[in-house]
Amino acid sequence: MLDVNLFRHDLSAVAAGLARRGVTLDVARFEALERERKDLQTRTQDLQAKRNALSKQIGAAKGKGDDASALLAEVAGIGDETKRLEGELDRVQRDVRDFLLDLPNLTHASTPVGKSADDNVEVRRWGTPRAFDFPVKDHTDLGEALGLLDFATAAKLSGARFSFLRGGLARLHRALAQFMLDTQTREHGYTECYTPYIVNAETLVGTTQLPKFEADMFSVRKGGTEGDGERLYLISTAEITLTNSVRGEILPADALPLKLTAHSPCFRSEAGSYGKDTRGMIRQHQFDKVEMVQIVHPEKSYDALEEITGHAEVILQRLELPYRVVALCTGDIGFASAKTYDLEVWLPAQNTYREISSCSNCEAFQARRMQARFRNAAGKPELVHTLNGSGLAVGRTLVAVMENYQRADGGIDVPAVLQPYMGGTTVLAV
């Protein structure tokens, strides 16, 4: 959520900022809402002040044993009018909030301006795609031929866009997650967390999945589908739980930066993505991810973005997977982010780089929704900045390992850094 004071003081600047994203700000609507809010607030508060003053006099009079009936007569009628105004004020304040909740973050000056993913800007490349002297297979063919990847069984159990792994591939999947977590916790100073996978609506508002993106979430009801209990949601990323862990908190300054990581499943309904990446494990309703979150001092957040991106890159480097870093343009960047780097890994079967990590600086956008603050040098609460980055998406990393490490005989070599996690296994053999 953007700062309402920015709207009040420099509406045209906000409109210009949002225009960079291709979002048109309804200036007239905001101005109308604000006018109404101001008018209602002034009138309501005047009336409340009058009522409070009279009520105090009644109290004082009764305390002295005086007759208060004249005062009571005077205050009669104020009550109903106050209540009516309070209701209207409440309504218009909700409208203002809803208006703000619907708008994306302003992008950072360094975020390239563009309309779509085509306008993203490559920042750097690492590694050289391997030259194959045999026809490459994609991970689906490789996995199914090995009998380790089974989409038919997954479909029987759950439907499309789920996968069922067996044997060495299931273990390789686990090895990847372990390796990622170990690297981030031992070498980069993150605290490992285990978090709930089911969260309430308020949590999702904090990290901006609600109210705008409910269609992308899976939800359940307390008390079963028949119940009318509270609706809860399956997390689409551990960013949700890690970031919301500081919701409503005022952190001491020396608690920053707070660096958290978690390995979790992620559940995405991906409504509207039909037809894209229908084959294989690229786009699934359920996948695992190791997520990194940093809660930082506002002045440090852009340094932290470079750092967190580097932390994700280390994983790909250790796995010796070629990748490139892309700065997302204003037309492709996420709702809450001011600046985002995507890491794209080389997939030989697709002969292209595909997203495997996304590292974002949300500045105070999430913090404002969450009221996540720290006590600054002046002793005053100030909003923190929040960052998140995948370190990495485990399922897509598995895909990248399978395709980049495939052998002519259809087997898959185990990357050296993963072998200790695989009991010394060096190859998933035919």
Next chain:
RNA sequence: GGAGAGUUGGCCGAGUGGUCGAAGGCGCCUGACUCGAAAUCAGGUAUACGGCAACGUAUCAAAGGUUCGAAUCCUUUACUCUCCGCCA
């Protein structure tokens, strides 16, 4: 699932209808004292919104209700704790 007790400021804790945004303590900040520190003493110390300001309004888990007036009374919800049951 059943029974009971709770939820007040950064923290502890008082407050059962009126001048209570809230006693007292701790912590923190400023000043005095000191060569300096400790101790002591004095003052200060929530957040948001409106207003140039004075000041006003709201907030005592959340929502609703009663009342001229609610931290205080009523209803519902959430959470915490204790005991019983069940369970990995």
